[in-house]
Amino acid sequence: MTIKVEKGSKQSVVLEEPEIDDFVEAYLKHARRFQLFRDHVHKLVALTLVGHATRNWTNKQTAELGNRLFVIVFGETYSGKTRAVVRMPTDTLGSYRKQLNVKVIGSFSTEKLAQMLKKEGPQLMIFSELAGALVKSYSEGAAEFFNHLYDATPFSKETFQNPVELSEEQMRASVLAATTIEQLISLMEEGKVKSEQVIYSGFLPRFVIVTLEPYTEEQEREFMERTESKILPNENIAYFLLWLQSQERTVTYSKEALNYIASEALPLKRSAEDPVLRLLYSRIPVNALKLAANYAIARKRFIVEIEDAEDAIDLLIKTHIQGCEELVDKLLGLPPKYSERNVALASRVYRYIMRKGGVVPKRTIMMNMKIDARKLQEIAQTLEELYGVYPVYVNKKEYLCARNENCEGCEFRSRCSRRLKHRFT
Numbered sequence: 001m002t003i004k005v006e007k008g009s010k011q012s013v014v015l016e017e018p019e020i021d022d023f024v025e026a027y028l029k030h031a032r033r034f035q036l037f038r039d040h041v042h043k044l045v046a047l048t049l050v051g052h053a054t055r056n057w058t059n060k061q062t063a064e065l066g067n068r069l070f071v072i073v074f075g076e077t078y079s080g081k082t083r084a085v086v087r088m089p090t091d092t093l094g095s096y097r098k099q100l101n102v103k104v105i106g107s108f109s110t111e112k113l114a115q116m117l118k119k120e121g122p123q124l125m126i127f128s129e130l131a132g133a134l135v136k137s138y139s140e141g142a143a144e145f146f147n148h149l150y151d152a153t154p155f156s157k158e159t160f161q162n163p164v165e166l167s168e169e170q171m172r173a174s175v176l177a178a179t180t181i182e183q184l185i186s187l188m189e190e191g192k193v194k195s196e197q198v199i200y201s202g203f204l205p206r207f208v209i210v211t212l213e214p215y216t217e218e219q220e221r222e223f224m225e226r227t228e229s230k231i232l233p234n235e236n237i238a239y240f241l242l243w244l245q246s247q248e249r250t251v252t253y254s255k256e257a258l259n260y261i262a263s264e265a266l267p268l269k270r271s272a273e274d275p276v277l278r279l280l281y282s283r284i285p286v287n288a289l290k291l292a293a294n295y296a297i298a299r300k301r302f303i304v305e306i307e308d309a310e311d312a313i314d315l316l317i318k319t320h321i322q323g324c325e326e327l328v329d330k331l332l333g334l335p336p337k338y339s340e341r342n343v344a345l346a347s348r349v350y351r352y353i354m355r356k357g358g359v360v361p362k363r364t365i366m367m368n369m370k371i372d373a374r375k376l377q378e379i380a381q382t383l384e385e386l387y388g389v390y391p392v393y394v395n396k397k398e399y400l401c402a403r404n405e406n407c408e409g410c411e412f413r414s415r416c417s418r419r420l421k422h423r424f425t
Helices: 023-032 039-053 081-096 110-120 130-140 142-151 181-189 195-200 217-226 235-245 255-270 275-281 284-298 306-331 337-355 362-369 373-378 380-387
Strands: 070-075 102-105 124-127 155-157 164-166 174-179 208-212 250-253 359-361 390-394 397-401
Touching (some): 023 235, 039 124, 039 174, 039 284, 070 306, 081 235, 102 110, 110 142, 174 181, 181 306, 337 362, 337 373, 337 380, 362 397
Antiparallel strands (some): 155 164, 390 397
């Protein structure tokens, strides 16, 4: 299949409608040829591909977050995580990977990622071992950078060897990542990665989390008997994504779909009693909106219907809810001092902001309270969840806002993240 493209991997014309009627089912059918017993991961990968191909579409329910997803798969050895997350999408797309802005990332630094996005545009970044790779980049503010990517907020860094400035459009990246819980726990226990960096900063809570167990002996035997070892490219799948990427549309939701997401996602978000689980559940509503939109688009529809909403919630329950519970069960053995320290500091910051009128520039807080940028980023999620403090971006300047009332008349409303977080509350 030959597709005419212009510089920048953008299609010169809107492509003809593809033959595939349901992209998720088509991708799942293809993936099962090469890997069994990983259907939920394959569905999430397919929906992430759809979300990235439509990163420039308009979705008023998710605003600047669009349809993009951050997905992380925690899997033990012999669980097939790398095959599902890395090899399946890249080998399936084959030579069309570059046109679709899909890139496998090995070891990295925050500066290298930022320069890559500046040069090549927003990528679907695929990490085969995220936890280990993060160790070298934490000192450069990797968690904060990933948070900016998820939120699609402009990013600039003058302290890089090559200073960089990225617009909101350039920050519309997506992430597929794999790692092991044991690797993460080991790094945290050794102090190389801290829980406030991966959890309380809002880094992990931005991901849809999946956990995989190793294959059983029976599954391994069936896997060997029924699947092919070499993953083959699929031009029909690549073409469908190129067709999506070649156009810009607006996604809307039926009233029934929105009511269903609100009625199901909010109770899930509020169901956690453990404080770490509450943080990991905090973005269930917005991720449900994204998944439902991508399900609809995968079916070549641009209005999200109740079927799409039901499939989105069902997938979140079978992946994120179960994954977070298993992750927290293993993390609970870690010393709790990080969370206690964060809550105490977040309380001080909240009281300071309220004394100063409810909205204070981030730099002013850092200077007057003698808190460095990394520490303030580490407590960002705690500030949001416990005290309702949200970032506001105005003319490249970041403020922290603790106002919980009179948002309609606030001068910062157009650039405030609170309006999205509370859309269904």
